[in-house]
Amino acid sequence: MAARKHGTIHWRAPALMVGSLIVGICLALGHHFFYKSLQGTEVSSRDVKIAGWKASSQQLNTAGGTAFAFVVKASLILATSVAYFQLLFRTLTTGTFTLRQLDNAYAGLEDLIAFGYLPFTWRFSMLALLALTAWLLPVAAIIAPAALSVTYAELRPSLSRPLTVPQPAFESLAFGTLYLQEEAGSVFKAFSVPSEEVSRVAQVAAAAGTVLPIAPPSINASWLVSMDAPRLACGDLEPDLVKNLRNNILEVFNTSMLNNSANTDNANKMFTYLAWANDSTIEPRPFVRDGDTWKLQTEAFSVSKDILIAIFPRAATSGTITNDTTPFGRDNTTLLDWFFADSTKLHCTLWPSTYTLNFTYDGLDQTQRIEIVAIDEPLTDILKDEWPDPSELLSYLRLPDDDRTVHQSNRTANRRFLRSASYQSIMTAFMPLVTGASGFAEVGVATLPYGGENQAPGTYPTFTTQVFSTSLLHTRELAALLPPQDKALRFADNSFNMDRDGVVSLLPSSSASSTLKPFRTAIEELFFNVTLSMASSEQLLYNQSSPFAPPAVDVTFDRFGNIYVYAEDKLWLAYGIAIGVTIFNVVIGLVVMAHTGASFTANLSTIVRIAKNASVESTAGMNEGALPGKDPLPKDFANAKLSLRSTDHVELRQMDGAEYTRVAESTATESDVQLLHKRLSDSRTIQTE
Known part of the structure; x- marks a missing residue:
């Protein structure tokens, strides 16, 4: 081989x-x-x-x-x-x-x-x-x-189907009483008085500072909708209007001072907050003469789309003013100019807009989240005096219920007309919440001593505002008008630190001014919240039989269950x-x-072949009785040393054809084992190289 x-x-x-x-x-x-x-x-x-x-x-x-x-x-x-x-x-x-x-x-x-x-x-x-x-x-x-x-979470994909979602019924008569008035030259003037429901929703939303809960079609619902809605856009007051404002305040104070010479204790107090309304037909200034006294322009609600606001934080710390020629400071600036230097003056205007909104309801308490995706301005301002001819609308309103129809030819005009009237209703309900005046002595109240030449002492003109009852209180500008909290320390004996600490612990916690929003941003957001909160009232939603009811939108319903x-x-x-x-x-x-x-x-053949070419050195004999190799290893064999012989000096036996024979203990002797080994060795021998 x-x-x-x-x-x-x-x-x-x-x-x-x-x-x-x-x-x-x-x-x-x-x-x-x-x-x-x-x-x-x-x-x-x-x-x-x-x-x-x-x-x-x-x-x-x-x-x-x-x-x-x-x-x-x-x-x-x-x-x-x-x-x-x-x-x-x-x-x-x-x-x-x-x-x-x-x-x-x-x-x-x-x-x-x-x-x-x-x-x-x-x-x-x-x-x-x-x-x-x-x-x-x-x-x-x-x-x-x-x-x-496995966890409990949202399932994908979500279910979706077209449904009618809550939207304020702007193109309807739900928001108030509509008045149409024909003026000279066949020009129609229209204004709307808000309904009690509109006023109620506006007051609640303004106090809450958020959109009131709107009922979704179902739980865990979300949808994207595009809707026309009014928007309050605020910017800085124009320079000419700032000049008119300063002159108007000066005129009011000077008139009061003329009648205050007999009693110098009744000093005038500068306004800390002023907000008034007007439109293009009224001079844009806060105060107008009303006989022998002054009146703040807050009665032009039904025909106004503008709110003008002035906030004077310096007047909250030093509100006394005597006349415009009193020097103040080393720069010789007048006291009134000093008030104006650090003031916030805004001009807010009502604009029709198109909102793209994303509504989401989720969580155990169905938290309402509304995201403004986009705001688009219209090409034309429907709130201007360019009204469509309301003759068709008037005839429609006067018809019996079963005969009321909307002519297709006037469909667009009627929709614009109704939408404009609804916008005015919201603006009219919103204005009383922010207009008015506040002074140095008391938050939310302002008084003019001796308001006119024939004004009797004790009957001074008094102006108020509800703005401090709204969420606008938590703005940088209005927070600065609040009286400092440390005035409460006068109730404690300052000589005892324990008393002082006790009073301080009872004071309300105050927010850092850096975390408060600016008034301009806050009032725009507040108007949006008030507007969208109209959808929280069923009385202000569309009747589905209305020809102007919006179409259904795709509503997605999030499903929850066990997922991998x-x-x-x-x-x-x-x-x-x-x-x-x-x-x-x-x-x-x-x-x-x-x-x-x-x-x-x-x-096993590998073990046998290695054992065949190994030498074992042991002081004890390696012969076992019955069942050789059984566990455990005999103690006499444990220390036996095994080493492999070098293959260069031994004959390698081919073991493929070798046979294993068990020798009975009763008949086998050592000579028999040696004889068997010799037979197997001689049967197949391979000569080493």
């Missing part, structure tokens, strides 16, 4: 080692994509029947993930075990070892006690490292399945470490093969 060549590496061991690693990586990817396909999907409650057994989809998915983790672990451990045995058999060729040491090394992957002894043999240190990784690789199979969990959540980081943390360690082990196995020039498997 031809002689075998030494130093060749058979393909089976390296292929098994590298192949197991590749299979493990592919299975880990499969596990990842399996969980990825479940991410965000609903956990089905339906049972699946398999061979007469019932199982839920969640149980099947959990079992699938566990199966993936098991085969990944098995593949990586197989690759590591092959590398381990390459290192083990390589180590056997490096010296002499006791049988106890060899038992520990051979069983290090399957016997925890044997593994524990490996580190105590210094030549087994690398074996101990590989065995340690093999023992820890199953941890990855525990962590990886936990990457998939996949944490990729958990899976790849476990698999990444396991694969990385296995790659390290495989590299060691390949390097050992290259140095050894051969590969090994853990087959």
